[in-house]
Amino acid sequence: MSSAQRVGVYVDAENIRYNGGYQMRYDVLRRFASRENGILQRLNTYIAFDVERAREDAEYAKKSRIYQQMVRDFGWKITVKHVRRYTDEAGNVTTKANADLDMAVDAMLQADKLDQVILVTGDGDFLQVVTALQNRGCRVELIAFRNISRQLQMEVDAFWSGFLIPDLLPVSYEPRNDWGKPGSCVRGVCTKWFPEKGYGFLRFIDQIAPNLWITDPRDPDSPYVSVFCHANEVADEVAEEMLMNRETILEFYLNESEQKDNGLVANNVRLATVVNR
Numbered sequence: 001m002s003s004a005q006r007v008g009v010y011v012d013a014e015n016i017r018y019n020g021g022y023q024m025r026y027d028v029l030r031r032f033a034s035r036e037n038g039i040l041q042r043l044n045t046y047i048a049f050d051v052e053r054a055r056e057d058a059e060y061a062k063k064s065r066i067y068q069q070m071v072r073d074f075g076w077k078i079t080v081k082h083v084r085r086y087t088d089e090a091g092n093v094t095t096k097a098n099a100d101l102d103m104a105v106d107a108m109l110q111a112d113k114l115d116q117v118i119l120v121t122g123d124g125d126f127l128q129v130v131t132a133l134q135n136r137g138c139r140v141e142l143i144a145f146r147n148i149s150r151q152l153q154m155e156v157d158a159f160w161s162g163f164l165i166p167d168l169l170p171v172s173y174e175p176r177n178d179w180g181k182p183g184s185c186v187r188g189v190c191t192k193w194f195p196e197k198g199y200g201f202l203r204f205i206d207q208i209a210p211n212l213w214i215t216d217p218r219d220p221d222s223p224y225v226s227v228f229c230h231a232n233e234v235a236d237e238v239a240e241e242m243l244m245n246r247e248t249i250l251e252f253y254l255n256e257s258e259q260k261d262n263g264l265v266a267n268n269v270r271l272a273t274v275v276n277r
Contacts (some may be wrong), residue, residue: 008042008114009033010103012121014081019122020145021162021169025181026074028168028208030141030161033118036210042110043076046099049085079106104129111136118142119156130156145169160212163249163272165189166205171251172273180206180225182256182264187272189250190243198231200243202250202266222235227264228257235270242271 009029012226014022026045026274047068054061068078081099107117107129111209119126122144130140130152141154142148144161150205153159162168163188178184188204205212209223219228229252234243242248249272257263 004040005036005038005115006113007033007038008107008110009040009044009118010042010107010274011045011121012049012103012119012126013045013098013125014099015095015121016145018160019147021120023170023172023253024162025170026076026167028165029120030074030076032143032165032168032208035208036214038116041114042106044073044079044103044106045076046079046103047071047154048083048099049080053084079103094222100125105269108132111138114138118139120144120149120151120162122146124152124155127152127155136267139198141203147242161249164189164205165206182254185251187249187251188227189248190229191246193240193243195240198232199227202227202252202269203227225264227252227266229253229266229269233265233267233269235268237271238269 004024011029030040030043033043035119042193049064050060054064068080072077079099079102081102104126107119111117111133116139117136118141119130120143127149130142133140134157139158140156141160142153143160143162143165144153145161148159166186167177171177172183174185179186186204188202191201191203193200203215203217203224203226206223210216211221211223214222215224216222217224233252238248238250250269251272252266252269254264255267257265
């Protein structure tokens with residue numbers, strides 16, 4: 001991809017928040033979006049705000065203002081969607097702050113000025129938007145964490161699990177985590193597993209780099225790193241069939257290998273956790 005590529009990023013913040021992406025870092029997302037030296041033409045995020053709650057809860061109002069200002073400081077345009085309440089015949093109250101239409105319209109209207117669109121959502125309602133953007137010549141990528149529409153995932157030109165992008169989602173219990181360094185905690189997937197031998201290999205993205213399509217860690221231009229993993233280091237919750245499923249996101253610590261120079265081994269391997277919002 002040439003340096004002249006114009007990139008637009010559209011974040012369905014509420015969908016991401018409720019589906020594993022709470023505490024997602026907008027500065028890291030921006031860095032990921034520009035990994036091919038593209039021009040960040042549009043950086044849009046659509047955030048819900050509960051006006052009624054803000055009147056009664058000063059702490060909520062304060063945190064919302066601080067959060068929105070932080071996102072703006074990273075160069076993002078914020079579209080605030082006010083939460084609406086609906087009461088059914090039984091008296092049950094539901095809340096809704098749907099930004100789908102705003103996000104879809106913005107992406108379509110701005111597509112003529114873009115070469116690449118990155119949608120940050122798992123909502124299948126954007127399926128037709130993806131097709132329309134592609135038909136207008138845009139390359140469309142998707143970033144999401146959990147509860148991702150399978151059709152949406154298959155329709156885009158590239159899908160990236162937000163868990164696997166270095167530092168996009170902080171490791172809450174490791175506030176000084178130095179992703180990719182020995183002693184750090186990272187997230188990755190299992191690429192090979194030998195049940196009869198009791199070991200296998202995991203893979204993680206070492207750094208945000210242009211060549212993410214080079215998935216073979218043996219290639220010197222690949223940003224991926226292979227890690228040896230012994231079965232004794234795998235948590236009981238991670239069944240063998242889960243290990244052999246590339247969609248299973250694993251969280252583990254890195255340590256230097258005692259047998260191989262410059263090699264890494266995985267410790268305390270478990271399923272990726274989600275921070276409570």
